[in-house]
Amino acid sequence: MKKIVSLLLVAAMMLSICAFASAEGPVEITFWHAMGGVNGEAITAMIEDFNTQYEGKIKVNYEYQGAYDDAFAKIKAAGISSIPCDIMQVYDIGTRFMIDQGWAKPMQEFIDAEGFDASVIEPNIAAYYTVDGTLYSMPFNSSTPILYYNKTAFEKAGLDPNTPPKNFDEIYEMSKKITESGAAKYGFGMGNYGWFFEQWTGKMGKNYVNNNNGRGVDYATAVEFDSNGAGHDILSVWKKFVADEDTAIAPYLNQGNDDAKQAFINGDIAITLESTAALKTLLTNVGDSFEIGVGFFPNINADDVGGVSVGGGSLWAFKTGDADREAATWEFVKFMTNPENQAFWNARTGYFPVNVKAQETEAFKANVAQYPQFQVALDQLHSSAPQYAGGLLAVFSQARALVQSYTEKLVHHEIEDVDECVKQLAAEINEAIEMYNLTNY
Amino acid sequence: MVKNPAKPRPMRIKKTPYERIEPYLFLLPALVIFAIFLYYPFARTIYLSTWVTDALGRPKKFVGIDNYTIRLFGKADFWASIVSTLKFVGVVALGGLLIGLITSLLTYNRYFGSGFCAAVYAMPVAIASAAASMAFRMIYHPTGGLLNNLFGTQINFLGGANQFWAVAAVTIWLQSGINFIFISAGLKSVPAELYESCDIDGANYWQKLFHITFPTISPTLFFQIIINIINAFQSFSQVKLLTNESPNSSTNLIVYAIWHDAFRAQRFETAAARSVVLFLMILVITIIQFSFEKRSVNY
Numbered sequence: 001m002k003k004i005v006s007l008l009l010v011a012a013m014m015l016s017i018c019a020f021a022s023a024e025g026p027v028e029i030t031f032w033h034a035m036g037g038v039n040g041e042a043i044t045a046m047i048e049d050f051n052t053q054y055e056g057k058i059k060v061n062y063e064y065q066g067a068y069d070d071a072f073a074k075i076k077a078a079g080i081s082s083i084p085c086d087i088m089q090v091y092d093i094g095t096r097f098m099i100d101q102g103w104a105k106p107m108q109e110f111i112d113a114e115g116f117d118a119s120v121i122e123p124n125i126a127a128y129y130t131v132d133g134t135l136y137s138m139p140f141n142s143s144t145p146i147l148y149y150n151k152t153a154f155e156k157a158g159l160d161p162n163t164p165p166k167n168f169d170e171i172y173e174m175s176k177k178i179t180e181s182g183a184a185k186y187g188f189g190m191g192n193y194g195w196f197f198e199q200w201t202g203k204m205g206k207n208y209v210n211n212n213n214g215r216g217v218d219y220a221t222a223v224e225f226d227s228n229g230a231g232h233d234i235l236s237v238w239k240k241f242v243a244d245e246d247t248a249i250a251p252y253l254n255q256g257n258d259d260a261k262q263a264f265i266n267g268d269i270a271i272t273l274e275s276t277a278a279l280k281t282l283l284t285n286v287g288d289s290f291e292i293g294v295g296f297f298p299n300i301n302a303d304d305v306g307g308v309s310v311g312g313g314s315l316w317a318f319k320t321g322d323a324d325r326e327a328a329t330w331e332f333v334k335f336m337t338n339p340e341n342q343a344f345w346n347a348r349t350g351y352f353p354v355n356v357k358a359q360e361t362e363a364f365k366a367n368v369a370q371y372p373q374f375q376v377a378l379d380q381l382h383s384s385a386p387q388y389a390g391g392l393l394a395v396f397s398q399a400r401a402l403v404q405s406y407t408e409k410l411v412h413h414e415i416e417d418v419d420e421c422v423k424q425l426a427a428e429i430n431e432a433i434e435m436y437n438l439t440n441y
Numbered sequence: 442m443v444k445n446p447a448k449p450r451p452m453r454i455k456k457t458p459y460e461r462i463e464p465y466l467f468l469l470p471a472l473v474i475f476a477i478f479l480y481y482p483f484a485r486t487i488y489l490s491t492w493v494t495d496a497l498g499r500p501k502k503f504v505g506i507d508n509y510t511i512r513l514f515g516k517a518d519f520w521a522s523i524v525s526t527l528k529f530v531g532v533v534a535l536g537g538l539l540i541g542l543i544t545s546l547l548t549y550n551r552y553f554g555s556g557f558c559a560a561v562y563a564m565p566v567a568i569a570s571a572a573a574s575m576a577f578r579m580i581y582h583p584t585g586g587l588l589n590n591l592f593g594t595q596i597n598f599l600g601g602a603n604q605f606w607a608v609a610a611v612t613i614w615l616q617s618g619i620n621f622i623f624i625s626a627g628l629k630s631v632p633a634e635l636y637e638s639c640d641i642d643g644a645n646y647w648q649k650l651f652h653i654t655f656p657t658i659s660p661t662l663f664f665q666i667i668i669n670i671i672n673a674f675q676s677f678s679q680v681k682l683l684t685n686e687s688p689n690s691s692t693n694l695i696v697y698a699i700w701h702d703a704f705r706a707q708r709f710e711t712a713a714a715r716s717v718v719l720f721l722m723i724l725v726i727t728i729i730q731f732s733f734e735k736r737s738v739n740y
Contacts (some may be wrong), residue, residue: 268584
């Protein structure tokens with residue numbers, strides 16, 4: 001199958017090369033993105049806008065390659081022979097893999113060559129994509145997890161609708177009140193999503209993997225959440241909230257966060273956790289049926305001191321050996337991250353404006369005035385220090401899947417003991433890391 | 442002696458080199474296609490299963506049978522996956538057949554509305570498994586789904602051990618359409634004289650069913666079982682979509698596991714080894730099926 005895919009891609013490459021050779025005129029570059037739905041419409045509008053402004057000079061051919069995982073699988077399959085695009089949107093956890101493969105031309109090279117003022121890039125976001133002082137990819141769609149709550153249900157339950165819970169102890173108390181008052185079927189519910197595990201580890205100020213969270217000169221060789229207590233604390237929350245019959249108050253809403261999102265929109269759960277990128281989707285779908293409040297992503301323990309790190313995606317420019325196309329790619333990157341476009345992108349999706357100057361635009365101010373929820377997401381990001389940028393790991397998507405699968409085993413009593421669960425989980429991820437390091441370095 | 446003036450029997454003459462290779466030239470297009478899309482990938486799969494690969498699937502280090510012994514047979518998850526696959530194939534093959542059989546018996550006689558019912562029973566044939574899976578995810582939703590609202594329950598149909606039955610139910614439903622169509626056609630081909638002579642002998646419905654209908658349509662039933670087994674083995678999109686790309690061990694069917702190993706976990710060697718195991722499983726099942734056919738199909 002992989003063979004067939006790569007053959008087809010090679011054929012497509014050939015076709016596009018022929019197209020280049022025969023046509024005089026604008027420099028054509030190919031952009032692979034991974035945005036569907038509401039977000040896909042927004043990104044298409046921005047690209048079309050670029051093509052209009054640069055008509056006759058640059059033409060961006062954009063292709064939706066499926067969600068992050070699918071797009072990433074395609075670039076891996078193509079990468080054996082040749083890279084089929086000039087620029088691509090890759091998710092956060094693909095960062096280490098992309099650096100290891102060496103296909104990309106780091107953004108730092110463009111920035112240095114032009115003397116571009118990189119300080120306009122939101123520092124906490126740039127920190128994630130900076131390894132060893134080099135900014136590898138341009139942050140484009142960045143998000144963090146936040147807490148969403150149903151203000152209307154809070155009022156019905158006699159809670160202050162302007163005070164969201166800050167940690168899981170508060171969630172527990174509030175959630176019980178909401179359920180008992182009948183304001184919602186459940187006070188609290190969250191998807192079993194591996195990203196949250198990573199975020200809570202960072203919020204405790206702890207590392208997910210060793211070697212400076214995989215950000216040092218040496219790549220990560222083993223997980224650290226098993227020895228530093230992060231895994232224990234996080235899975236204990238799952239056990240208390242969802243698994244243990246005596247204490248459970250939340251339904252199990254399956255892996256991923258689609259079901260949790262749907263349950264929140266239906267009004268079945270009053271407090272949930274989701275990406276900031278879901279804000280626009282939630283506002284649109286909930287409409288007038290209740291008022292949505294947002295709060296900071298909750299701490300596992302009341303005294304946690306760390307911060308959240310960004311998720312989402314960034315733009316990777318590939319080495320093509322063609323100076324014109326690389327220059328066109330850089331123009332396109334600058335366009336997509338300029339203040340106006342980032343303000344537009346923020347308003348249409350809920351992703352952060354990665355350009356700090358976007359916050360000065362009228363479009364941004366108008367949007368925040370209408371939906372103050374956007375501001376909370378931004379405040380949360382600013383209150384996190386760049387040192388909690390989050391880990392880097394080449395097998396992160398595997399690790400995330402394993403985290404989810406072991407959480408599910410705990411919830412369904414296939415494993416009863418939290419420490420045993422953490423131990424087995426760590427062993428499996430370590431094995432994956434070991435295999436990757438053995439065959440790729 | 443009169444010489445027979447009739448045409449002399451053509452002598453076998455020596456073939457020119459072109460004539461010698463000519464038949465192979467006709468075979469060539471088919472052979473090339475088979476070689477590229479079947480034999481080469483098959484050989485390559487076996488080859489890859491004895492190496493460990495890098496993240497792009499390029500072989501890096503020869504490990505012999507380690508991929509089988511350590512990375513598959515040594516893992517509880519692998520055996521769970523094999524057991525669930527066999528259980529799934531059994532449940533879906535029989536379930537699809539049973540529903541197809543019952544629905545086609547129900548619509549065998551013409552009555553008011555039988556045409557409508559037949560259309561409804563055949564409908565799943567026309568529904569893509571991906572679209573059905575998305576619809577069923579909403580129907581199964583743990584808090585706001587149709588099923589939970591209907592029964593006033595709070596059951597997570599896609600969590601824990603329920604997941605297997607939820608995925609199997611959707612697959613059975615999808616399968617039932619093609620079973621209905623083939624079995625209905627089979628029922629129509631049962632000669633009416635046989636039923637008439639039974640009526641004269643005073644046989645009741647069940648006697649006719651077991652002594653006339655089933656033996657006569659047994660080739661159709663056998664054919665459908667094979668088709669069901671093949672389709673059940675190939676189940677993929679409903680596993681991927683209903684479980685949101687994260688089946689638990691009860692639903693981690695082998696085809697899904699192969700895909701996940703290669704295209705999500707970047708572990709091409711275990712994907713290759715699993716594929717070889719799947720090949721052997723299907724080989725054994727095919728041999729059993731054909732020996733079974735000789736004994737149980739009466740016509």
